[in-house]
Ligand SMILES: NC(=O)C1=CN([C@@H]2O[C@H](COP(=O)(O)OP(=O)(O)OC[C@H]3O[C@@H](n4cnc5c(N)ncnc54)[C@H](OP(=O)(O)O)[C@@H]3O)[C@@H](O)[C@H]2O)[C@@H](O)CC1
Ligand SMILES: Nc1ncnc2c1ncn2[C@@H]1O[C@H](COP(=O)(O)OP(=O)(O)O)[C@@H](O)[C@H]1O
């Protein structure tokens with residue numbers, strides 16, 4: 001597990017290191033500058049002609065210290081100060097004095113005709129507090145247009161460290177060398193397009209500096225696969241969970257097929273599919289391992305039938321390709337009612353199950369979102385369009401604040417909200433959030449979400465808690481895409497490839 005920080009958290013951890021652990025701020029700044037310069041060398045950056053633009057805060061202080069180190073190594077360095085030299089942080093003032101003592105000039109504007117091989121941006125870091133305008137905006141535009149590689153100190157200036165939003169104008173880096181922890185804004189879109197390669201350097205601000213208050217956002221890493229269910233020799237299919245998939249409609253059998261295949265690929269012992277009779281032939285041919293219960297598309301199965309198959313299951317996934325017919329809505333309502341009184345079952349709502357809940361909620365149907373009352377916290381897996389219907393926010397609004405939207409929904413609805421995007425957010429109702437770092441744009445392909453719901457359902461059926469299964473499933477799904485894209489390429493990656501990918505990833509991580 002690694003942690004990702006926003007500006008408030010990073011500033012607090014900086015301050016804790018300085019005030020609680022008595023590490024002088026200037027020492028941290030020196031370590032930051034040394035780490036930055038070492039990384040430039042490690043990355044073989046051309047240091048023939050360096051331009052470094054520094055602001056008046058501590059990010060600028062880092063920049064001034066970096067300029068001095070490069071100058072002392074014998075490189076040609078031009079230092080430009082953006083802002084008011086007098087209105088600066090204490091450490092920034094000290095760094096200015098050191099440069100003056102070494103006789104290093106500090107210019108107030110970018111010299112004409114400069115042709116740098118490297119442009120370093122040290123104007124704003126995590127202290128950026130408002131839109132960049134006027135001379136600062138003009139300076140950033142000119143820096144972007146200059147020749148040479150572009151490197152940002154800590155975060156590209158103009159990017160919100162919290163949301164990744166461009167606050168007015170931003171520096172477009174090829175490389176961001178960041179300190180202590182990765183900043184959320186460099187990972188979230190559109191900030192990720194301004195960060196370039198991100199390298200994290202230790203400067204002595206560690207977990208101790210959290211003083212018991214860890215960052216709210218985490219990202220899973222390969223070592224977190226240690227909780228994946230493993231095969232035991234003394235076992236049978238009943239040992240690996242029973243998953244009920246309520247999926248597929250007359251024109252959407254494929255969603256049920258993909259979900260069921262993904263669940264078996266994830267090691268589920270038994271998968272049963274509840275689907276309209278029309279899908280029988282295709283399901284039996286495509287997933288002969290699945291058990292089927294079918295219904296007449298115009299007639300809801302009798303209550304005892306529904307109750308029997310729900311009682312049978314350890315985990316229930318409802319939604320992939322379900323359609324929005326009356327029968328689908330009636331089955332969904334039965335499941336929502338059943339869930340309120342069955343705390344030993346795990347539930348996942350996806351796709352049309354979410355669209356139906358949204359429709360009912362938005363037309364004022366009481367209890368449309370009864371998942372709020374589930375004792376065993378339910379998982380929901382909306383993509384941005386489904387989230388827009390559920391929240392009545394536009395996709396644009398949601399994208400601007402992906403983390404907060406998912407977290408608010410999780411809290412208000414007491415569900416685990418898996419908001420699917422380039423970096424999927426999994427928000428738990430206790431304020432914990434995961435940002436997924438695996439996956440690739442090849443996964444933006446039909447059926448990819450159906451694979452995810454079958455995968456998470458299978459993990460829940462194998463007795464991972466919903467809190468474990470949702471973020472781990474998202475991470476595994478992304479890695480399945482990453483492993484397959486190496487042979488399929490981005491365009492060629494299909495949802496079916498992801499199923500092969502799941503097997504490959506599990507083969508690697510459950511044998512260790
Ligand atoms: N000792 C430490 O704590 C360590 C910190 N470290 C480094 O410090 C960075 C954080 O430093 P920071 O907190 O000083 O904030 P920073 O990013 O320099 O920006 C603040 C300055 O920008 C200004 N300003 C803001 N927005 C503006 C706008 N839109 N337009 C115009 N001005 C604007 C603001 O002005 P003001 O609002 O006061 O008028 C203020 O002058 C961090 O990212 C890391 O690189 C490391 O060295 C490790 C040790
Ligand atoms: N650009 C991307 N990078 C990484 N993952 C992506 C990208 N685009 C989509 N995905 C992933 O692919 C899946 C798409 O799900 P969804 O839109 O529900 O597909 P479908 O409805 O076709 O099954 C999600 O898990 C999402 O996170």
Ligand SMILES: [K+]
Nearest residue numbers: 121124155157
């Ligand atoms: K910067």
